[in-house]
Amino acid sequence: MKNYNVIKNPGPAEAQTVLGLSYYHGWGVPQNEEEGLRWLRKAVAQGCEEAITLLAELEPDWAELAYLAYQDAKQGDIEAQLLLADCYFFGIGVPQDESEAFKWFLLAALQGDVMGLCNVAACYGNGCGVKQDYEIAITLYRQLIEEEELPAAQSNLGLCYFAGQGVEQNFSEAARWFTLAAEQGHPNAEFFLGECYLFGLGVPQDAEIAVELYYLAAMQGHSEAQFRFAECLFNGWGIPQDKEEGAMWFHLVAERDDEEAMRITGVMKGGDCNTDKLSLSTGQGWNRLTCVESSPGSSGRSLLRFQGA
Secondary structure: OOOOOOOOOOOHHHHHHHHHHHHHHOOOOOOOHHHHHHHHHHHHHOOOHHHHHHHHHHOOOHHHHHHHHHHHHOOOOHHHHHHHHHHHHHOOOOOOOHHHHHHHHHHHHHOOOHHHHHHHHHHHHHOOOOOOOHHHHHHHHHHHHHHHOOHHHHHHHHHHHHHOOOOOOOHHHHHHHHHHHHOOOOHHHHHHHHHHHHHOOOOOOOHHHHHHHHHHHHOOOOHHHHHHHHHHHHHOOOOOOOHHHHHHHHHHHHOOOOHHHHHHHHHHHHHHOOOOOOOOOHHHHHOOOOOOOOEOOEOOOOOOOOOOO
16 A cells, blocks of 8 residues: 555544553553543543444443533533533433533533534534534634644534535545644544545545545544445455455444445345445445444434534
């Protein structure tokens, strides 16, 4: 595979997730399950989807966690406010309520928390818990970029240009913002920059670079990148064809109840794994893209949804 100018560093939430798992399982550090859960909660407070999925499996009682987070959140604890907002957004431990999630993101943002502000912007961009307003979302993203160089804001601004939401569609500008965020290890930016390279949108078409980017995002738990990486392996796009490894990645995504991945793995089980290549067009691909999962362990399916910090 080719080398390219993307720094392969995980973001802070991903690092917290790895640290949490290390403590929980005793990988390279003395085993301490509570310390592991504490680091996973920190990653969840930043909206890390992989941490949300893991914590949903490991946390003994999400309802109790949400209640304890509420007690601290109402006292102004920012980390608790962000955690509680995620609980409401995903409906874990409490009934799903996007308006309530937006409220707690906003309360954290009003205390100067950049992750809270980025999630407020994402809520405006998606119309989650508040009336959709691209102008407000873009203004907040630009503020976060100017003041903090926040990769989630860079990635989401790239999505605005990619889809022409609130700005004139401009794939070159989208790729520029995705690159800046991908350099900081942001998985959603890595995925969409991969799309730019795979289809030649705003950058020279280069399937090898696309595969590298999909792999980086896939290793951070990005389900759409995992799916696309599986397609590349299965079809030999930008990487030597390896249907067995491609099938493994399809199975990984299918475990999250991804309907398309389950359909493909079903065909494989029927003995068709070594027949025709899978077909793909940009339209088919983007109609199934998402950046925010609807619940732990399952994939949402809405077009070009913005991602929180």
